[in-house]
Amino acid sequence: MARVAEGDAAAFTTLARGLQGQGLRLADRTLNDRAGAEDVVQVALTRLWTMAGRFDPERGSVEGWFRRIVVNLCLDRRRSMRLVQPLSEADDVASNAPDPFEAAASNDRRVRIDTAMAQLAPRQRAALVMFHGDGLSMAEIAKAMETTPKAIEGLLGRARMELRKLIDMETPE
Amino acid sequence: VTPELALQIIESHGGDPLRWPEADRAALLALAAVDAGVGKALAEARALDAMLCDWAGDVAPATFDLAAITRTPQERAAPPRRWMAGGALAAAIAAVVVMTPMGSKVSTPSPVPSATATIEGSGGEVTRSDAEAFAEVFTPTADEEDLI
Numbered sequence: 526m527a528r529v530a531e532g533d534a535a536a537f538t539t540l541a542r543g544l545q546g547q548g549l550r551l552a553d554r555t556l557n558d559r560a561g562a563e564d565v566v567q568v569a570l571t572r573l574w575t576m577a578g579r580f581d582p583e584r585g586s587v588e589g590w591f592r593r594i595v596v597n598l599c600l601d602r603r604r605s606m607r608l609v610q611p612l613s614e615a616d617d618v619a620s621n622a623p624d625p626f627e628a629a630a631s632n633d634r635r636v637r638i639d640t641a642m643a644q645l646a647p648r649q650r651a652a653l654v655m656f657h658g659d660g661l662s663m664a665e666i667a668k669a670m671e672t673t674p675k676a677i678e679g680l681l682g683r684a685r686m687e688l689r690k691l692i693d694m695e696t697p698e
Numbered sequence: 699v700t701p702e703l704a705l706q707i708i709e710s711h712g713g714d715p716l717r718w719p720e721a722d723r724a725a726l727l728a729l730a731a732v733d734a735g736v737g738k739a740l741a742e743a744r745a746l747d748a749m750l751c752d753w754a755g756d757v758a759p760a761t762f763d764l765a766a767i768t769r770t771p772q773e774r775a776a777p778p779r780r781w782m783a784g785g786a787l788a789a790a791i792a793a794v795v796v797m798t799p800m801g802s803k804v805s806t807p808s809p810v811p812s813a814t815a816t817i818e819g820s821g822g823e824v825t826r827s828d829a830e831a832f833a834e835v836f837t838p839t840a841d842e843e844d845l846i
């Protein structure tokens with residue numbers, strides 16, 4: 526990161542390639558919008574480059590700093606947008622699973638969770654993807670979301686409770 | 699670990715014991731084995747965890763224009779904290795505005811000394827000395843001299 530702050534483009538490229546995947550997943554799941562997520566990651570990477578001199582290793586890792594930039598950009602973006610109920614795109618994804626019954630079940634499960642996720646708040650989705658996708662601890666998520674671990678526990682608990690209700694409600698009889 | 703606490707931990711941390719607080723892990727597992735409610739919540743949490751892991755899985759990669767980013771000029775140093783200079787100036791102006799009427803009130807001799815003047819003088823919060831404040835209170839004004 527010190528080399529990036531000194532303007533080393535090769536060091537930045539290496540660092541960016543290591544971070545962009547997790548950033549894209551976080552943004553995509555938080556926003557529920559692929560194109561928006563790509564925009565967010567491009568802006569976050571730009572900030573990583575232009576503001577590299579501000580990075581303070583005593584305050585945490587580069588990954589943590591980048592994650593915080595992505596989360597803030599996602600939440601700012603959602604605040605400035607009119608909320609739209611996104612339609613699940615899972616129906617349109619062709620499955621390459623060998624067993625059609627298994628594929629159908631998997632697709633149904635995907636549709637149910639995507640539909641339920643669309644009804645959660647972006648903050649809840651951000652916490653869920655960091656906890657279940659990245660395996661972060663409550664403290665690490667709290668740092669990325671600029672809050673306390675206790676608040677994250679509450680946020681995740683409420684998110685999971687809402688999800689369960691939404692998924693149960695939509696379970697076909 | 700009470701059943702209430704166990705349910706709370708399962709609700710927020712999910713069904714994987716490795717994600718639970720270490721201090722509560724063994725007790726929570728033991729409780730789940732004997733308490734039907736906790737056991738059921740644990741099974742449900744594990745089912746939800748599986749769905750969430752699928753949902754939070756990898757996304758298709760994208761290509762970002764890193765070359766364009768590196769052509770962007772970097773911030774060379776910490777940005778000048780202009781707001782601090784502006785804030786200091788605003789504070790100075792505010793102080794002058796606040797102090798001006800207070801100062802004129804103090805320096806203008808009142809025909810009838812007020813209790814406020816006495817309090818301010820004795821408190822030592824204004825620039826007058828205690829002697830000046832005392833003199834203002836106990837020295838008769840011209841009107842008072844006439845009366846005497």
